[in-house]
Amino acid sequence: MNIRLAKFKELTPSTLPFVEGKLEGHKxxxxxxxxxxxVAEDTNxxxxxxxxxxxxxxxxxxxPFNGSGLHSHLTAEVFIIYSGKWRFYWGSKGGDETILNAxxxxxxxxxxxRAFENVGDEEGFIFVVLGGDDPGIVTWIPExxxxxxxxxxxxxxxxxxxxxxxxxxxNGRKLLKPISKDEIIKFDNYKLxxxxxxxxxxxxxxxxxxxxxxxxxxxxxxxxxxxxxxxTPIIKQDTGFSLSTLKSTIGKVENLKFDKPxxxxxxxxxxxxxxxxxSFELDYKDTFSVPVGSNISIQIDEKNESLLNCVSKI
Numbered sequence: 001m002n003i004r005l006a007k008f009k010e011l012t013p014s015t016l017p018f019v020e021g022k023l024e025g026h027k028x029x030x031x032x033x034x035x036x037x038x039v040a041e042d043t044n045x046x047x048x049x050x051x052x053x054x055x056x057x058x059x060x061x062x063x064p065f066n067g068s069g070l071h072s073h074l075t076a077e078v079f080i081i082y083s084g085k086w087r088f089y090w091g092s093k094g095g096d097e098t099i100l101n102a103x104x105x106x107x108x109x110x111x112x113x114r115a116f117e118n119v120g121d122e123e124g125f126i127f128v129v130l131g132g133d134d135p136g137i138v139t140w141i142p143e144x145x146x147x148x149x150x151x152x153x154x155x156x157x158x159x160x161x162x163x164x165x166x167x168x169x170x171n172g173r174k175l176l177k178p179i180s181k182d183e184i185i186k187f188d189n190y191k192l193x194x195x196x197x198x199x200x201x202x203x204x205x206x207x208x209x210x211x212x213x214x215x216x217x218x219x220x221x222x223x224x225x226x227x228x229x230x231x232t233p234i235i236k237q238d239t240g241f242s243l244s245t246l247k248s249t250i251g252k253v254e255n256l257k258f259d260k261p262x263x264x265x266x267x268x269x270x271x272x273x274x275x276x277x278x279s280f281e282l283d284y285k286d287t288f289s290v291p292v293g294s295n296i297s298i299q300i301d302e303k304n305e306s307l308l309n310c311v312s313k314i
Contacts, residue, residue, distance in 0.1 A: 003049070003051075004049065004051075004288060004289040004290075004291070005280065005286070005287070005288055005289075006034050006035070006048040006049055006286065006287040006288075006289075007283070007286050008032075008283070008284070008285035008286050008287075010048075011032050011034065011046070011048055012046035013030035013031055013032050013046075013061075014030070014031045014032075014033075014040060014042040014044070014045045014046070015029075015030055015031075016042060016153075016161075017029075017031035017040040017041065017042045017045060018031075018040065018041050018042075018068070018069075018138065018161075019041055019140065019144070019145065019148045019153050019154065019155050019161060020068075020069040020140075020144050020147070020148045020153070021148075021153065022148070022151035022152070022153055023069070023147055023148060023151060025065060025066055025067070025117070026066060026067065026068065026069060027066070028062060028063035028066040029060060029061065029062040029063070029066050029067065029068075030060070030061045030062075031045065031058065031059075031060055032058055032059040032060070032061075033045050033046065033047045033048070033056075033058050034047075034048050034049060034057045034058055034059060034265075034287050035047075035048070035049045035053060035055075035056055035057035035058075035263060035287065035289065036049070036050070036052070036053065036055070036056035036057065036130075036133065036135075037056065037134075037135075038056045038058040038128075038130055038135065039056075039073065039130065039135050039136065039137065039138050040058075041138065041155065041159065041160070041161040042161060043160060043161065048287075049287070049289055051261075051289065052133045052261075053133070053261035053262075053263065053289065053313055054132070054133060054240060054241065054260070054261055054313030054314075055129055055130060055131055055132065055133075055240065055241040055261075055311060055313060056129070056130040056131075056132070056133075056135050057127065057128070057129055057130075057263060057265065057287060057311065058127070058128045058130065059125065059126065059127050059128065059285070060125070060126050060128060061123055061124065061125045062084075062117075062118040062123065062124055063118065063123050064118055064119070064120060064121060064122065064123070064124075065117060065118065065119065066117065066118055067086075067087075067115065067116045067117035067118055068115045068116050068117075069115055069140065069141070069144040070089075070090075070092070070094050070113045070114065070115045070140070070141045070143075070144060071113060071114065071115065071138045071139060071140050071141070071144070072110075072111060072112060072113050072114070072138070072139045072187060073108075073110060073130070073135065073136060073138065073139075074110060074111075074135070074136035074137070075110060075130055075131035075132045075135045075136055075240070076107065076108075076110065076129075076130065076131035076237070076239035076240060076241070077107075077108045077110075077114075077128060077129075077130055077131075077135075078105065078106070078107045078108070078128065078129040078130075078222065078239065078243060079100075079105065079106050079107075079108070079116065079126050079127075079128055080105050080126060080127040080128075080129070080243075080267070080309060081100055081101060081102050081103065081104050081105070081124075081126050082102060082124075082125040082126060082127060082267060082285070083102050083122075083123075083124050083125045084101075084102065084118050084120040084122065084123070084124020084125060084126075085099060085100075085101055085118070085119050085120035085124065086099070086100050086101075086116055086117065086118055086119065086120075086124060086126065087099055087116065087117045087119045088100060088106055088108075088114065088115070088116050089114070089115055089116075089117075090108070090112055090113060090114040090115070090189075090190065090195070091112075091113060091189045091190075092113050092141060092184050092187060092189070094113070094115060096189075096190065096191060096192055096195075097192075098192055098195070098199065099119065100199070100201070101202075102202075103201075103202035103205070103307075104199070104200065104201045104202055105199070105200040105205075105221055105235075105243070106198060106199045106200075107198045107199075107200075107222060107235050107237050107239060108198070109188065109190070109195075109198065109237070111186075111187055111188050112187060112188045112189070112190065113141055113187055125285075127265065127267075127309070129239075129241065129243065129311055131239050131240040131241060132240060137159045138159075139179065140178070141178075141179075141184070142178035142179060142184075145176070145178045146178070149164070152164045152165035152166075154175050154176070155175070155176040156169070156170070156173045156174065156175060156176060157173060157174045157175065157176050157177075158173065159176065197235065197236070198235055198237060199235075200221050200234045200235055204234060205219040205221070205234065205245065206219070208220070208234050209247065212246065212253055213251060213252055213253030213254065213298075214251050214252050214253070215248055215249070215250060215251030215252075216246055216247070216248040216251040216252065216253050216298070216300075217246070217247045217248065218244050218245065218246050218247070219234070219244065219245045219247070220232070220233050220234065220242070220243075220244045221233060221234050221235055221243040221244060221245065222234075222235050222237065222239055222241065222242055222243040223239070223241060223242025223243065223312070223314050224242070224314075225242055225312075225314065226242065226244050226310075226312075227256060227257060227258055227259075227312075228259065240313070240314055241311050241312060241313055241314055242310075242311065242312045242314055243309065243310070243311050244309070244310045245267070245307055245308070245309050245310070246298070246307070246308040246309075246310065247305060247306070247307055247308075248300045248302075248305075248306060249300070249302050249303065249304065249305055249306065250300065250301050250302070251299070251300055252297065252298060252299040252300070253297065253298045254297045255295055255296075255297065256295070256296040256297070256298065257293065257294065257295055257296065258290055258292060258293075258294075258296070258312055259292060259293060260292065260312050260313040260314070261289070261290075261292060261312070261313045262289075262290040262292075262310065262311065262312040262313070263287055263288060263289050263290065263310070263311050264282060264287070264288045264290065264298075264308055264309065264310050265282075265285070265286065265287040265288070265308075265309050265311075266282045266283060266284050266285065266286050266306075266307070266308055266309075267284075267306075267307035267308065267309055268284065268304070268305065268306045268307040269284070269300055269302045269304070269305075269306025269307070269308075270282065270283050270284070270300075270302070270306075271298055271299070271300050271306065271308050272298070272299040272300070272301075273288055273296065273297075273298055274296070274297040274298075274299070275290075275291060275294045275295070275296055276291075276294050276295055282308070
C-alpha cells in the first residue's frame with residue numbers, strides 16, 4: 001500500500017524544474033511530481049507514484065512574486081490553490097489576468113499561453129492536475145527562452161533541459177528554436193469574461209454542495225460523474241478527469257467504489273482512509289491512489305472545516 005501513498009513531507013522537490021528557473025521571479029520556486037512525470041523539464045525530478053492513472057498530479061510552492069513564465073500545454077491544466085494569493089495571467093503578451101485565493105480553482109484551456117505568480121506576502125502553495133498519462137511538453141513564448149539562455153539555461157531540440165554553463169550540447173542535438181510569430185498567432189486568446197466559466201471561486205463551490213454521507217458534503221468541480229453516478233459539474237470543460245471536493249468537520253462516507261483510477265489528496269485536516277485491507281491517515285497535502293474496485297470508507301474528526309479533493313479518470 002505504501003506505493004500508493006505519497007506523504008508530502010517525504011517528497012523531494014525540484015528547485016530548477018524548468019528552463020526559466022534561474023530568472024528573477026521564477027527561481028524562488030519548488031516543483032513536486034506526485035503522480036506521474038508531469039511536464040517538468042528536469043530529468044532528475046523525483047516522481048513518487050509512477051503508476052499510470054490517465055492524469056498527473058503535481059504541486060508548486062513559490063515565494064512572493066515568483067511563479068511561472070508564459071507557456072502553453074497540449075493537455076488540460078487545473079490549479080487548486082491551497083495557500084497564498086495568486087495572479088494568473090494569459091495570452092501571448094500576458095495582458096489578461098485574475099487574482100485567486102486559497103480554496104479557488106481555475107481550469108486553463110489548452111492551446112493558450114498562461115502563467116502564474118504568487119502576489120501574496122508569504123510563500124504560497126498550489127496543486128496542479130494535468131490531463132493524460134503523458135501530458136506532453138511545455139511551449140514557451142520566445143522571450144522566456146531568450147532570457148533563460150542569458151542565465152545559461154536552454155532546451156535541446158528533444159525538449160531536454162541543459163545548463164550551458166556546465167554542459168556542452170551533445171552530439172546530434174541542437175538548441176530548440178523558439179516558435180515563430182506565425183505560430184504564436186495560432187494560439188487562442190481569452191478575455192476574463194470568457195475564462196470566468198473556467199474559474200470556481202470558494203463562494204461558487206459552497207453554492208453547489210450536496211450531501212454525500214454522514215455530515216459530509218461534496219462539491220463537484222469537473223467531469224460529469226462521481227463514482228458511477230452522473231453529476232453536473234461547476235466547470236463544464238472536457239479535461240479527461242473529474243474533480244470533486246469533500247467537506248466536513250466530524251463525519252464519514254462509507255462504501256465508496258471507483259472503477260477508474262482515482263486519487264484523494266487532503267487540502268485541510270487529517271482524513272482517515274479505510275480500504276478492504278488497510279487503514280491510514282491522510283494529512284495536509286498527502287495523496288493516496290485508490291485501488292480500483294476497492295471499497296473505501298472516509299472519516300474525519302476535526303474542530304475546523306476540512307477539505308479532501310478527489311480526482312478520477314473519465
